[in-house]
Amino acid sequence: MDTLCSYPQDLTFTPQLPYAFYSCAFTNEYYTDSQFTTHKIDFPAKLNNAVTKRKAEFLAGRICAKHALQRINIEGVQILSGEDRAPIWPEGVKGSITHTQGIAIAMCARDTELKGLGIDVERFMGDEQEQKLQKQILHPEENSTFSSLSLTIANPLTLIFSAKESIYKALYSSVGKFFGFDAVKLINFTSNKLNFVIVEQLSTQLPVGKQITVRYQLSKHLVFTECEYK
Structure with missing residues (x-):
């Protein structure tokens, strides 16, 4: 699975909120650090000593965020993390990323529409x-x-x-x-x-x-x- 992500077969629902959304499934065993380069996502230094699971979750979440941003016509933006580990969205955007056991999802919107956005997926x-x-x-x-x-x-x-x-x-x-x-x-x-x-x-x-x-x-x-x- 060179691309890390695929469509999550058990994610049988679609969002009720009318904002840009992207989801994917991922498997830790197929993860390699080189996939950050493949997906044009910067590898954060804070992940240097992280376990594979954490790296795969981070990458899958950022892949979803990248595609969600593209759906509101924002390209080439890296979603970094703050000291509190919260994603730092580009100016003028509110968004949220979530993942659990092989499923990752991101949602975002222009912040003229809202003050905050939160999503969560759990098994x-x-x-x-x-x-x-x-x-x-x-x-x-x-x-x-x-x-x-x-x-x-x-x-x-x-x-x-x-x-x-x-x-x-x-x-x-x-x-x-x-x-x-x-x-x-x-x-x-x-x-x-x-x-x-x-x-x-x-x-x-x-x-x-x-x-x-x-x-x-x-x-x-x-x-x-x-x-x-x-």
């Missing part, structure tokens, strides 16, 4: 892992809504985890600092949306009580979430 956790992680991921006051959600889907905690990851990515550039999963709580949901409310003052523009919507889709093995902040 479903096992039932035992979901039980162990509930207290780390759930806000104490969202247990009731979470219980209702668990009656409608098989892996509710994986979905909540992914949704909160997307929220974090969408809001981070506006907040400018780390915030935890308990900064927001689930208040209601539909078959394709989760509605959260901010319960911790994040910024003057993101006060307690502001609501945030996350769109979600489920496939056989994956959950995909999208969050926009306008």
